[in-house]
Amino acid sequence: MLCVVTMNNETKTKALIYCRVSSERQAKEGHGLDSQEHRCREYARTKNYHVVDVFRDSYSGGGDYTHRPGMSNMLAFIDNRPLQEFVVIFDDLSRFARDVVFHFKLRQAL
Numbered sequence: 001m002l003c004v005v006t007m008n009n010e011t012k013t014k015a016l017i018y019c020r021v022s023s024e025r026q027a028k029e030g031h032g033l034d035s036q037e038h039r040c041r042e043y044a045r046t047k048n049y050h051v052v053d054v055f056r057d058s059y060s061g062g063g064d065y066t067h068r069p070g071m072s073n074m075l076a077f078i079d080n081r082p083l084q085e086f087v088v089i090f091d092d093l094s095r096f097a098r099d100v101v102f103h104f105k106l107r108q109a110l
Helices: 026-027 034-047 069-079 099-107
Strands: 004-009 010-021 051-058 087-090
Touching: 010 034, 026 099, 034 051, 034 087, 051 069, 051 087
Parallel strands: 010 051, 010 087
Antiparallel strands: 004 010
8 A cells, every 4th residue: 555645636655754874973064964854855856755754863873773763763653654655765875774784674674
């Protein structure tokens, strides 16, 4: 089942944005949270997706996604809506997960 939102007589796929930096320095630089969100919103716009929510992490501590508050909140958001489907947008694969094992665990969780 693909969830959609009707806006202005258009049907749009629902999307969530996930942004992550691993240091305060990155949060303030060119690939900071705001610039990641901007690029993700632009991508959503080009795909005609409706952005429902944005989840952010500024967390340093390895690849374990279970320790990231923003990722945990996004997974809980999805779990609380079992009959809905979302597209998850992130700026770069490394923002999703760098560690291969955690990458596949996170994909399975989603």
